[in-house]
Amino acid sequence: MSDAVQVAGGLVVRLTEDGELEVLLIDDRFGYVTLPKGHVEPGEVRSQAAVREILEETGISCRLLAPLSMVRYSFRDPGATHVIEKEAWYYLALAVSGTVTPQIEEVTEARFVSLDEARAQVAKNGYANNHEVFSRGFDMAQAWARKEHLDLAGWIDHTLLRPEATPQEVARLCEEARAFGFASVCVQPSYVADAKSALVGTDVKVCTVIGFPHGATTTAAKVAEARDALDNGAVELDMVAAIGRICAGDYGYVEQDVRAVVDVARSVPGVIVKVILETGLLDAEQQRLGAQAAERGGAHFVKTSTGFAGSGATIEAVQTLREAVGEAVLVKASGGIRTRADALAMVAAGAARIGASAGEKLLAFSDVQP
Secondary structure (H helix, E strand, O other): OOOOEEEEEEEEEEEOOOOOEEEEEEEEOOOOEEOOEEEOOOOOOHHHHHHHHHHHHHOOEEEEEEEEEEEEEEEOOOOOOOOEEEEEEEEEEEEEEOOOOOOOOOEEEEEEEEHHHHHHHHHHHEOHHHHHHHHHHHHHHHHHHOOOOOOHHHHEEEEEOOOOOOHHHHHHHHHHHHHHOOOEEEEOHHHHHHHHHHOOOOOOEEEEEEOOOOOOOOHHHHHHHHHHHHHHOOOEEEEEOOHHHHHOOOHHHHHHHHHHHHHHHOOOOOOEEEEEOOHHHOOHHHHHHHHHHHHHOOOOEEEOOOOOOOOOOOHHHHHHHHHHOOOOOEEEEEOOOOOHHHHHHHHHHOOOEEEEOOHHHHOOOOOOOO
16 A cells, blocks of 8 residues: 555546436536545545545445546645645446535535536646546546446455455455445355445345355255355355265265255245356366256356365356356356456356456456556
């Protein structure tokens, strides 16, 4: 982390009823056209701060779409003698609700304008060091409006399963998921209740793991874990299949192991079960037969990997799983997916969900590093 003061904000966009793209601009207290932003408070993640600052300065609630840019600059308040070094982290954001209401202390005016008008106002009265941010943001906004870039957030299980993960890290994971609107957070069973509490009022689901990471616990133990997870608020269960049984060709055992957990899941409406096959340890035929056993057991998804067995998702494994099961069963790719290009390749191969610890990085349209 840099010693510079951390600042976060964003370029907020919306589509009118006629499908026209509009951009939210503000006039700051110095009279310049700029973007809403503010300090990252102690304990906040940057994405959380960006959403909060946009709401405070403009009255607009938003969901972050992608990292946009980072700008380093020096700042000195009028009358002050010392210079403050700052890093401003910007995001492309989608307006969700609210009425434009400027924060009078910091903002003299806030308004949505057309993209052409935004370009003209920034060129005439914007900060020089923000011109590149705006230019990049306008291009990204146009690509988003034309649907040239898949909005991946709703495909991602934002994941933190490291054994040393702390409650503070889980809290940050949840705040990132809230800001970006990820499909779920996937956490260790002991953190399910914490995640559930942190995500109240959002559409982000709570996912946890069962029989993790080896799948070698008994069916009774997996059932007990599943019940406990549901009691604590999980609505998605990623269970590890009995991998050794797959290797031994005992697909009947695998099927009944999955079915037992699925039966527990059915006690709570809407709960889904994803079965991890650990494809890096299996040949293509074992992957195929293991996926079909999971399907017979009632699985909603078949999943490539835990991320803890030395190899993760591959395009070939995703394709094998997709071809092995019927259309009602979906595929989750997980393990080693670290860039947007990786994620899109998995989607193209047939994945309907992506598990990744680098969720924010998967949203970057190019090389912006959050």
